[in-house]
Amino acid sequence: MAERHLVAQHGHAVAGMADASEQPSGGISLEIVGVSKRFLARGRMVEALAPVDLQVKPGELICLLGPSGCGKSTLLSIIAGLEPPSSGLIRAGGRKVQGPGIDRVLLFQEAALFPWLDVQHNVAFGLRQAGMPEAERMRMAREYLELVHLSGFEHSYVHQLSGGMRQRVALARALVLNPAVLLMDEPFGALDALTRDKLQIELETIWAATGKTILFVTHNVREAVALGDRVLVFSPRPGRIIQEFSITLPRPRSLEHHQTIDQAREILAVLHADQRPDEEANDEW
Amino acid sequence: MSGEMTTMLAEQSRLGRARVMPWIRRLIFYLILLSIWEGIVRLEIWPPYLFPGPLIVANALWEGVTQGLFLPAALVSLRRLAIGYSISLSLGLVLGLLLGRNKLIQETVGSLVLGMQALPSVCWLPLAILWFGLNERAIIFVVVLGALFSITLGVEAGVKNTPPVYLKAARNLGARGVRLYTQVLLPAALPAILNGLKQGWSFAWRSLMAGELLYYTLSLGNLLQTGRDLNDAAQVMAVMVMIVIVGVTIDQILFAPVERRVRERWGLA
Numbered sequence: 082m083a084e085r086h087l088v089a090q091h092g093h094a095v096a097g098m099a100d101a102s103e104q105p106s107g108g109i110s111l112e113i114v115g116v117s118k119r120f121l122a123r124g125r126m127v128e129a130l131a132p133v134d135l136q137v138k139p140g141e142l143i144c145l146l147g148p149s150g151c152g153k154s155t156l157l158s159i160i161a162g163l164e165p166p167s168s169g170l171i172r173a174g175g176r177k178v179q180g181p182g183i184d185r186v187l188l189f190q191e192a193a194l195f196p197w198l199d200v201q202h203n204v205a206f207g208l209r210q211a212g213m214p215e216a217e218r219m220r221m222a223r224e225y226l227e228l229v230h231l232s233g234f235e236h237s238y239v240h241q242l243s244g245g246m247r248q249r250v251a252l253a254r255a256l257v258l259n260p261a262v263l264l265m266d267e268p269f270g271a272l273d274a275l276t277r278d279k280l281q282i283e284l285e286t287i288w289a290a291t292g293k294t295i296l297f298v299t300h301n302v303r304e305a306v307a308l309g310d311r312v313l314v315f316s317p318r319p320g321r322i323i324q325e326f327s328i329t330l331p332r333p334r335s336l337e338h339h340q341t342i343d344q345a346r347e348i349l350a351v352l353h354a355d356q357r358p359d360e361e362a363n364d365e366w
Numbered sequence: 367m368s369g370e371m372t373t374m375l376a377e378q379s380r381l382g383r384a385r386v387m388p389w390i391r392r393l394i395f396y397l398i399l400l401s402i403w404e405g406i407v408r409l410e411i412w413p414p415y416l417f418p419g420p421l422i423v424a425n426a427l428w429e430g431v432t433q434g435l436f437l438p439a440a441l442v443s444l445r446r447l448a449i450g451y452s453i454s455l456s457l458g459l460v461l462g463l464l465l466g467r468n469k470l471i472q473e474t475v476g477s478l479v480l481g482m483q484a485l486p487s488v489c490w491l492p493l494a495i496l497w498f499g500l501n502e503r504a505i506i507f508v509v510v511l512g513a514l515f516s517i518t519l520g521v522e523a524g525v526k527n528t529p530p531v532y533l534k535a536a537r538n539l540g541a542r543g544v545r546l547y548t549q550v551l552l553p554a555a556l557p558a559i560l561n562g563l564k565q566g567w568s569f570a571w572r573s574l575m576a577g578e579l580l581y582y583t584l585s586l587g588n589l590l591q592t593g594r595d596l597n598d599a600a601q602v603m604a605v606m607v608m609i610v611i612v613g614v615t616i617d618q619i620l621f622a623p624v625e626r627r628v629r630e631r632w633g634l635a
């Protein structure tokens with residue numbers, strides 16, 4: 082049902098949303114070329130991300146795994162155009178990324194909904210920026226809230242929602258813009274296993290229906306295996322890709338299936354092996 | 367089923383009582399206060415024209431209102447307040463946003479604003495009278511300065527404490543330029559801004575009353591002064607009551623509803 086609903090939405094053209102309407106059914110390619118990031122923190126240079134190279138095909142779902150602080154959020158932020166890289170460049174659909182654009186929408190670790198707006202207006206925020214008239218954007222907000230199973234909560238405020246509901250609103254707020262790329266930063270990280278499984282299935286359904294390009298950061302190795310076409314493992318900070326796994330298991334993949342578990346175990350071994358070197362050693366740059 | 371009903375009804379009447387009880391306690395408190403006041407007056411330590419009882423003050427208040435003196439005076443004061451406060455509000459919002467977003471302005475103008483905040487705005491009155499003369503402009507100037515810095519500092523604090531992730535999220539969803547200010551920064555900072563607005567309002571009201579003491583045209587502050595000239599403590603006290611009533615009313619009409627809505631949206635207690 083969710084698929085049909087979303088597919089019906091594909092054609093929607095929003096004034097000023099050139100990218101979305103040019104590529105109505107989903108993904109564009111991403112090229113990440115030698116992207117690194119250094120921060121100046123308290124007078125000290127901190128290298129957050131070592132040069133990363135990555136090619137993502139249109140419609141690919143890639144999961145990023147890595148120890149805390151290795152620069153995963155930083156990388157997504159750079160791809161979203163919210164921060165400039167210290168070196169290298171990003172191409173989205175062949176064009177160089179020069180700033181934020183609604184062809185690439187980031188879902189933040191902490192949902193980042195606006196507490197001064199109700200749920201419906203949160204979802205409609207991006208459409209408002211694009212200049213869509215009030216009635217039209219409210220109608221679309223309602224549709225996308227239905228898609229994430231939140232009908233009836235249009236007029237709730239953020240603090241009245243559970244963590245899982247907030248992530249769904251954030252997902253609706255991103256999907257309503259019909260972005261070609263979804264950058265998801267541990268969106269389900271803080272949720273219980275049951276809610277997480279449910280959202281994961283919903284995400285996979287939406288992805289299958291729309292063919293969007295998705296980068297998905299997670300700490301959950303099995304989740305990565307269950308979702309990803311490819312799983313990339315990052316080293317501790319400064320993060321670089323140390324290994325790449327292509328997951329060819331048939332979909333839908335159960336988290337409990339022994340093949341999933343075996344694949345996850347293999348990845349976990351790589352993740353652990355590289356975490357051994359003392360964290361402190363990486364602190365100075 | 368019926369047991370459930372009874373507990374629900376009991377719960378409701380308990381909630382009803384919880385709402386009424388504070389008012390009853392407040393009423394009793396004020397009745398006691400008035401009796402003590404009246405009791406002290408009856409001791410006749412001070413002559414009644416210096417220390418009148420509550421009934422005489424109530425009478426003076428009644429007469430002041432019915433003789434058409436207090437309400438026009440209150441309107442004059444409120445008009446000055448409205449003009450002055452609107453000016454501070456517009457200036458304060460812009461200044462606060464600039465201070466919150468621009469490091470250079472923060473380092474320079476910011477220190478000046480902090481210094482000015484330490485100066486009671488009525489101190490500006492002598493200078494204002496020299497510049498503008500003893501007229502409306504001088505007193506409105508003082509009202510503006512009374513509210514300006516509190517509002518500025520409130521907006522600045524609000525902007526600075528806004529989690530950067532809201533701005534990132536907004537830019538990510540296509541917000542640009544001025545809209546980042548009007549649709550994200552200002553609403554995100556609203557709780558802190560509201561505190562600044564309330565503080566600014568109370569400073570403006572105080573400066574206005576202090577300033578009006580020096581004026582000869584009809585106004586609330588001026589009525590205090592004429593009461594003194596007439597050796598009429600009852601009028602002075604009646605005007606003081608009037609000033610409290612106006613102040614509390616405006617707070618209830620202007621700020622309380624906004625504050626309630628902000629608390630509701632943000633989920634603050």
Ligand SMILES: Nc1ncnc2c1ncn2[C@@H]1O[C@H](COP(=O)(O)OP(=O)(O)OP(=O)(O)O)[C@@H](O)[C@H]1O
Pocket residue numbers: 120121122127128129147148149150151152153154155156318
């Ligand atoms: N604005 C900043 N200023 C200074 N240092 C920063 C900044 N943002 C991130 N860092 C540093 O960069 C490194 C990478 O941060 P990042 O948030 O990308 O990690 P992460 O891989 O997403 O971690 P986690 O899994 O815990 O979310 C961290 O060491 C962090 O302290």
Ligand SMILES: [Mg+2]
Pocket residue numbers: 153154155190266
């Ligand atoms: Mg992170």
